[in-house]
Amino acid sequence: MINIVPTDIQPYHTKVVHAPIETLTPVIIEETNTFGLKCKYVATANPAYNSEDYPWYPFNGSNGCGKNGESQCFSYDNQKALKNHFDAMLKKKSKLVIVEIGILADEYSRTSTSVFLDNKRDHDIYIGIDIRDLSSYSNPDKNIHIIQERSENYDSICDFFKTMGIEEIDVFMIDGDHSINQVYKEWEYVSMLSKDGMVVLHDTNSHSGPYFAVESIDTTLFDVYKYCNDIRDWGIAIAVRK
Numbered sequence: 001m002i003n004i005v006p007t008d009i010q011p012y013h014t015k016v017v018h019a020p021i022e023t024l025t026p027v028i029i030e031e032t033n034t035f036g037l038k039c040k041y042v043a044t045a046n047p048a049y050n051s052e053d054y055p056w057y058p059f060n061g062s063n064g065c066g067k068n069g070e071s072q073c074f075s076y077d078n079q080k081a082l083k084n085h086f087d088a089m090l091k092k093k094s095k096l097v098i099v100e101i102g103i104l105a106d107e108y109s110r111t112s113t114s115v116f117l118d119n120k121r122d123h124d125i126y127i128g129i130d131i132r133d134l135s136s137y138s139n140p141d142k143n144i145h146i147i148q149e150r151s152e153n154y155d156s157i158c159d160f161f162k163t164m165g166i167e168e169i170d171v172f173m174i175d176g177d178h179s180i181n182q183v184y185k186e187w188e189y190v191s192m193l194s195k196d197g198m199v200v201l202h203d204t205n206s207h208s209g210p211y212f213a214v215e216s217i218d219t220t221l222f223d224v225y226k227y228c229n230d231i232r233d234w235g236i237a238i239a240v241r242k
């Protein structure tokens with residue numbers, strides 16, 4: 001991964017945290033060979049902040065949890081948007097492979113994880129990847145598998161897919177580290193996305209990685225749906241492969 005500091009973007013602790021979101025533009029250096037993204041390398045404000053190269057956008061006075069001031073980060077509207085698309089996938093495909101990077105917030109209810117686990121059929125495969133030990137949610141009898149791993153450890157995660165006989169992903173949720181280069185790395189898994197498969201990005205209003213990833217999606221390959229485009233909500237976007 002090449003990190004470039006473009007002249008129009010300052011380290012986040014000075015200008016970027018106060019910059020309107022529209023003024024920050026990823027630098028397109030070359031055509032991507034990462035499936036479905038228009039740019040491969042993007043700016044990192046300051047390599048020292050490699051886990052949050054552009055951290056949070058400053059929506060001052062906002063709790064980000066939804067327009068009703070809800071207490072949990074995955075708002076009712078986030079849930080509704082995700083569930084509608086997930087229901088459509090359940091109707092369309094007789095068996096799903098769901099992969100989620102970054103699973104569960106503080107509680108099980110009203111998370112993206114709960115949307116998947118409460119609505120998937122037993123034979124649909126769910127794989128949750130997190131750096132935390134959340135193995136208590138594993139339930140192999142119901143095809144629920146939790147991997148404690150860093151999402152960027154692509155080879156070891158793909159080895160796990162291989163042992164499971166998984167060649168394609170139907171639903172891919174990105175909700176882990178949220179920095180730009182990290183989300184672009186996580187997009188590598190999209191090369192495994194099935195036809196009609198969907199990618200879900202949370203925090204599209206509030207974190208740099210998902211925000212720029214959505215802006216970079218090749219719309220000749222994906223239909224992109226942006227929901228909760230309101231500064232009171234972290235935001236969610238869903239890209240469905242054409």
Ligand SMILES: C[S@@+](CC[C@H](N)C(=O)[O-])C[C@H]1O[C@@H](n2cnc3c(N)ncnc32)[C@H](O)[C@@H]1O
Pocket residue numbers: 074101102103104105106110111112113129130131132149150151152175176177
């Ligand atoms: C916002 S939470 C996920 C929320 C969840 N999707 C939900 O709706 O409740 C982010 C999670 O990503 C995990 N995480 C952060 N960096 C990661 C990485 N590099 N690889 C895997 N998981 C990561 C954190 O441990 C945390 O559990």
